[in-house]
Amino acid sequence: MSTSDPSPRHLERFSASTDVGMLLEALHRDGGVIVEGMFDASTITEMSGAADVWANDFEAGSATQGMGAAGAAFVGANTIRFSSLGRMSPAFFDMLDNPLFAALADAELLAACGTYWLNTAQVMYIGPGEPAQALHRDADNWWEYLSRTFPDTPEITLSMMIGLDHVTEELGATRVVPGSHIQDDLGSQFTEAESVPAELGPGDALVYSGYVFHGGGANRTTDRWRKAMHLSVVAGWLTPEEASPLDYPLGSLVGRSTRVQQLLGHRSYVPGDRPGAGLWLRHVKEI
Numbered sequence: 001m002s003t004s005d006p007s008p009r010h011l012e013r014f015s016a017s018t019d020v021g022m023l024l025e026a027l028h029r030d031g032g033v034i035v036e037g038m039f040d041a042s043t044i045t046e047m048s049g050a051a052d053v054w055a056n057d058f059e060a061g062s063a064t065q066g067m068g069a070a071g072a073a074f075v076g077a078n079t080i081r082f083s084s085l086g087r088m089s090p091a092f093f094d095m096l097d098n099p100l101f102a103a104l105a106d107a108e109l110l111a112a113c114g115t116y117w118l119n120t121a122q123v124m125y126i127g128p129g130e131p132a133q134a135l136h137r138d139a140d141n142w143w144e145y146l147s148r149t150f151p152d153t154p155e156i157t158l159s160m161m162i163g164l165d166h167v168t169e170e171l172g173a174t175r176v177v178p179g180s181h182i183q184d185d186l187g188s189q190f191t192e193a194e195s196v197p198a199e200l201g202p203g204d205a206l207v208y209s210g211y212v213f214h215g216g217g218a219n220r221t222t223d224r225w226r227k228a229m230h231l232s233v234v235a236g237w238l239t240p241e242e243a244s245p246l247d248y249p250l251g252s253l254v255g256r257s258t259r260v261q262q263l264l265g266h267r268s269y270v271p272g273d274r275p276g277a278g279l280w281l282r283h284v285k286e287i
């Protein structure tokens with residue numbers, strides 16, 4: 001792009017069979033990459049059918065991200081959000097076991113931790129007329145760490161937005177500012193004009209850095225919902241958004257893969273060859 005070109009950079013799209021190295025190259029360059037067909041059709045059909053049913057039990061605007069009015073404004077007054085998706089459908093556990101997701105998360109996060117776990121998985125239905133969400137960094141959840149380590153901060157969280165249906169710009173596709181994950185200072189600001197929509201088909205995923213600026217787009221329709229879900233992981237020594245082990249009680253994940261149990265807080269943090277012992281341990285007499 002020449003410096004006189006006012007149009008924003010774009011995000012690259014690849015099929016899920018693309019070499020992981022190429023996906024990582026685009027992710028590192030742009031801060032986000034679109035992977036078409038990342039999740040298979042039967043899994044997404046099951047998840048979207050179940051999400052449509054569960055969505056009836058949630059009021060638009062009721063999610064607050066634990067932040068009261070500020071959180072409600074961030075989420076949007078006409079947006080439905082909910083989590084605990086493994087209680088909604090066992091297809092969610094298959095999503096957690098997706099091998100490409102594992103390869104990308106391993107590549108991005110294991111430099112900064114021995115093991116990582118689920119940050120949050122949420123259905124995010126943006127309602128008709130909802131304005132665009134403020135552009136933000138997902139890694140700001142761990143501001144205390146960021147503000148002390150920037151700019152030498154490693155990747156601590158990796159996020160995805162996944163289409164549960166066709167997600168177009170008009171419906172409120174997630175907007176991303178390509179290249180904005182590389183910043184001079186933590187106070188950097190970006191405008192909507194610098195952002196591009198990450199349009200998705202069902203099962204396609206936008207994979208993005210915890211540092212890239214992004215936000216839900218405006219839903220400019222009068223009668224259709226933007227049907228997508230978010231799935232993110234975070235270094236195992238940080239507290240995730242979602243209290244997964246409370247949602248999946250002891251014994252409820254018996255028979256699930258080790259990876260699913262680890263992601264949902266039913267395995268300890270293992271430091272690997274770093275100093276220090278394990279975290280999130282149990283040493284109890286079973287009664």
Ligand SMILES: O=C(O)CCC(=O)C(=O)O
Pocket residue numbers: 124133138161172173174175214215216217230
């Ligand atoms: O709904 C979207 O497209 C993005 C939501 C998001 O980025 C967030 O809430 O952190």
Ligand SMILES: [Fe+2]
Pocket residue numbers: 136137138214215
């Ligand atoms: Fe976000």
